Amino acid sequence: MIQDFFTEGIQSGWIVRDGAQLQEDLLLETEVVVIGTGAGGGVSAEILSQAGKEVLMIEEGPLKTSSDFHMKELEAYPSLYQESGSRKTADRGITIYQGRAVGGSTTVNWTTSFRTPEETLRVWQERHGLVGFSSVEMQPWFDLMEKRLGISDWLIPPNENNDVLRRGCEKLGIPTHRIRRNVKGCFNLGYCGMGCPTNAKQSQLVTTIPKVLESGGQLFYSLRAEYFVHDKGQVKELVCSAMDQRGTRPGKRTIRIRAKSFILAAGAIGSPALLLRSNLPDPYQQIGRRTFLHPVCVSGAVMPFEVSAHFGAPQTIYSDHFLQQSPPEGPIGYKLEVPPVHPVLAATTLKGFGLDHVKIMKEFPNLQITLALMRDGFHEESQGGQVKLKKDKTPVLDYPLTPYLWEGVRRALLSMAEIQFAAGAKQVLPVHEDSLPYTSWKQAKVAIEQLPMEVLKVLLVSAHVMGGCAMGQDESNSVVDSSGKLHSMNNVYVIDGSAFPTSVGANPQLSIYALAAKQATQLLKELKS
Amino acid sequence: MAITRRQLIKTGIWGSTGLVTLRLLVGPFQSTIQLPQNSEYEFLFLREADKKVLAGIIPVMLEQALGDTEQEKENSLHWVLQGVDEAILGLTPSIQDELRELFMLLYFAPTRRLLARVWNPWLEATGEEIRNFLEQWRNSRFILLQTAYQALHELITAAWYANPASWDSIGYDGPPII
Numbered sequence: 216m217i218q219d220f221f222t223e224g225i226q227s228g229w230i231v232r233d234g235a236q237l238q239e240d241l242l243l244e245t246e247v248v249v250i251g252t253g254a255g256g257g258v259s260a261e262i263l264s265q266a267g268k269e270v271l272m273i274e275e276g277p278l279k280t281s282s283d284f285h286m287k288e289l290e291a292y293p294s295l296y297q298e299s300g301s302r303k304t305a306d307r308g309i310t311i312y313q314g315r316a317v318g319g320s321t322t323v324n325w326t327t328s329f330r331t332p333e334e335t336l337r338v339w340q341e342r343h344g345l346v347g348f349s350s351v352e353m354q355p356w357f358d359l360m361e362k363r364l365g366i367s368d369w370l371i372p373p374n375e376n377n378d379v380l381r382r383g384c385e386k387l388g389i390p391t392h393r394i395r396r397n398v399k400g401c402f403n404l405g406y407c408g409m410g411c412p413t414n415a416k417q418s419q420l421v422t423t424i425p426k427v428l429e430s431g432g433q434l435f436y437s438l439r440a441e442y443f444v445h446d447k448g449q450v451k452e453l454v455c456s457a458m459d460q461r462g463t464r465p466g467k468r469t470i471r472i473r474a475k476s477f478i479l480a481a482g483a484i485g486s487p488a489l490l491l492r493s494n495l496p497d498p499y500q501q502i503g504r505r506t507f508l509h510p511v512c513v514s515g516a517v518m519p520f521e522v523s524a525h526f527g528a529p530q531t532i533y534s535d536h537f538l539q540q541s542p543p544e545g546p547i548g549y550k551l552e553v554p555p556v557h558p559v560l561a562a563t564t565l566k567g568f569g570l571d572h573v574k575i576m577k578e579f580p581n582l583q584i585t586l587a588l589m590r591d592g593f594h595e596e597s598q599g600g601q602v603k604l605k606k607d608k609t610p611v612l613d614y615p616l617t618p619y620l621w622e623g624v625r626r627a628l629l630s631m632a633e634i635q636f637a638a639g640a641k642q643v644l645p646v647h648e649d650s651l652p653y654t655s656w657k658q659a660k661v662a663i664e665q666l667p668m669e670v671l672k673v674l675l676v677s678a679h680v681m682g683g684c685a686m687g688q689d690e691s692n693s694v695v696d697s698s699g700k701l702h703s704m705n706n707v708y709v710i711d712g713s714a715f716p717t718s719v720g721a722n723p724q725l726s727i728y729a730l731a732a733k734q735a736t737q738l739l740k741e742l743k744s
Numbered sequence: 745m746a747i748t749r750r751q752l753i754k755t756g757i758w759g760s761t762g763l764v765t766l767r768l769l770v771g772p773f774q775s776t777i778q779l780p781q782n783s784e785y786e787f788l789f790l791r792e793a794d795k796k797v798l799a800g801i802i803p804v805m806l807e808q809a810l811g812d813t814e815q816e817k818e819n820s821l822h823w824v825l826q827g828v829d830e831a832i833l834g835l836t837p838s839i840q841d842e843l844r845e846l847f848m849l850l851y852f853a854p855t856r857r858l859l860a861r862v863w864n865p866w867l868e869a870t871g872e873e874i875r876n877f878l879e880q881w882r883n884s885r886f887i888l889l890q891t892a893y894q895a896l897h898e899l900i901t902a903a904w905y906a907n908p909a910s911w912d913s914i915g916y917d918g919p920p921i922i
């Protein structure tokens with residue numbers, strides 16, 4: 216039996232409350248409220264609580280711990296993901312995966328850890344005026360967080376799914392590299408996306424959040440932060456709704472929280488949505504703008520051998536070759552990686568129905584899947600999407616798909632097919648409503664060059680939502696300053712992936728951890744003075 | 745498809761006015777063919793009419809994946825219906841409303857005939873008719889119909905392949921025991 220130390224902690228007296236069980240309205244008071252318990256929220260809460268601040272963490276999603284993680288998609292998607300894993304952009308063109316549970320997306324993420332690329336930091340400073348974000352200034356924060364979260368080289372050989380990417384690239388002379396991971400004692404199971412059952416993944420659920428609770432901090436889950444009540448540049452109160460038992464709708468109870476400082480870490484989409492609901496001054500209409508996704512297109516391959524892409528550490532090999540071919544400001548570049556492949560993910564991803572679908576599903580053991588992640592937000596024609604509120608005040612992301620992006624998608628589908636054939640694929644299936652399984656690179660090339668690049672035709676997904684509360688010194692194109700402080704309020708700090716002014720150009724978790732460590736430490740200094 | 749954009753808008757798919765009218769028009773549900781009853785699971789979203797629509801579409805979407813014998817197929821159908829119901833309950837209220845409207849459009853004979861081109865009620869329609877419907881919506885010029893096809897594809901394939909009963913057929917051993 217794996218020890219479930221979160222549950223043990225609660226038994227030993229951690230202050231953890233469940234909104235869905237609430238019988239009455241409440242008014243609470245604390246020093247610092249942290250809204251959202253993902254990458255940004257967890258790290259910020261730890262730093263503040265370890266310095267003696269009184270911290271209350273708020274989380275809309277449920278509390279699920281290692282003993283709840285049964286490695287079943289049926290349970291994981293509805294309980295741990297936003298909108299059960301089927302959140303979509305306004306025109307339904309992109310499916311968005313985001314976590315929604317204590318630990319946020321880190322509870323379900325795949326443990327891939329990259330530092331923010333140098334050229335991204337350069338653009339943030341040069342074009343967005345960020346202060347304090349040079350690689351030299353960021354270095355100590357990366358070092359700190361890598362140590363804190365056990366980020367290190369992964370020495371076990373890649374699983375077949377990753378190794379096909381490596382071998383295919385090698386045949387074509389495309390360099391690949393190994394991915395570092397935030398794990399300790401990993402069983403190499405491959406179910407990170409459904410919550411790690413062994414507590415090996417160093418997510419916020421097993422690192423920072425327990426630390427906060429151990430030192431007297433509090434956690435309130437199944438509680439949705441709705442809006443801020445503010446007056447004269449100061450937020451006075453946060454109004455929250457307790458969620459109903461199922462967790463999809465607000466229940467009857469309201470909680471009001473008064474605090475000196477508020478840290479907004481509800482993630483991209485979530486953080487700007489709260490600001491929009493709060494009717495804050497936003498003279499340049501910047502809240503929710505410039506939301507980026509690293510839109511991902513997908514290529515499936517049937518290999519002549521077993522791949523078992525559901526098994527083993529999900530991501531261990533990557534290639535930045537197609538990111539490095541031009542500067543960020545040029546034609547869109549993409550990073551190549553692979554996903555873990557489980558039955559539901561495969562079935563919903565693979566196009567077609569009836570016998571066609573049955574046939575390709577029968578190839579499940581031999582399926583290899585490659586992903587291309589587009590680096591959005593660096594070019595004039597890549598301004599990202601905008602978070603808007605629906606009638607019921609919940610957010611939706613309107614992300615227009617531009618010719619600039621489509622050009623990259625076509626190039627990426629070509630690159631992936633070529634690599635998969637080079638690795639020996641029997642068939643390659645670019646994930647597109649009009650595509651067929653192709654049996655040679657020559658045939659695939661001709662076909663992909665003709666495929667219409669249109670919304671809904673091409674499958675696009677994203678597990679990296681960023682931006683929407685962009686940092687910047689100029690109020691006309693940002694929402695917060697370089698320290699994360701809201702331009703319009705004196706005591707609200709946005710510390711999560713929504714603060715990035717462009718996409719990261721690499722899987723974002725470590726960028727967010729380092730950002731949070733830096734911002735929370737600086738905030739602490741300000742609170743002391 | 746032969747219908748015009750104007751007709752589509754008038755029909756009010758996902759429009760706000762269509763919903764109320766349809767609710768009144770659909771009225772009490774009747775059909776001569778009965779759905780198998782699953783006594784244990786209590787459906788919280790899908791109503792009898794929605795289940796009939798889905799019971800027509802599911803076997804075409806999944807074909808032989810559902811099993812070889814009639815008994816197997818019937819059991820699988822139950823699972824998928826239940827899985828779809830559970831999945832929808834986990835979606836946001838606004839998406840649930842859209843799906844409610846979609847199922848009503850598909851059930852209600854005039855809109856079923858006009859938009860889906862399926863003449864007879866779902867449980868009496870031929871596999872061929874339903875295949876044509878799926879193919880047409882999948883390739884429709886109307887984004888809304890394409891979206892609806894994709895929603896059905898996602899709900900139905902997810903519900904089936906989340907179910908351990910489907911894993912054998914695709915060579916998935918299930919999660920490891922730790």
Ligand SMILES: Cc1cc2nc3c(=O)[nH]c(=O)nc-3n(C[C@H](O)[C@H](O)[C@H](O)COP(=O)(O)OP(=O)(O)OC[C@H]3O[C@@H](n4cnc5c(N)ncnc54)[C@H](O)[C@@H]3O)c2cc1C
Nearest residue numbers: 251253255275319320325326327440482485712722723724
């Ligand atoms: C399936 C998947 C795999 C991924 N794999 C990787 C990977 O391998 N490597 C990598 O670098 N990145 C990965 N990511 C991305 C990475 O995990 C996220 O970018 C990162 O966790 C985002 O941090 P955040 O603090 O901005 O938001 P999150 O971690 O998403 O946390 C935000 C939290 O706020 C909560 N919240 C939202 N609104 C409210 C509200 N109104 N009130 C209260 N709470 C609210 C949410 O429920 C959520 O728990 C993956 C993401 C997913 C979904």
Ligand code: SF4
Nearest residue numbers: 401402404405407411
């Ligand atoms: S691969 Fe490692 S980190 Fe991921 S779920 Fe398995 S044990 Fe946990």
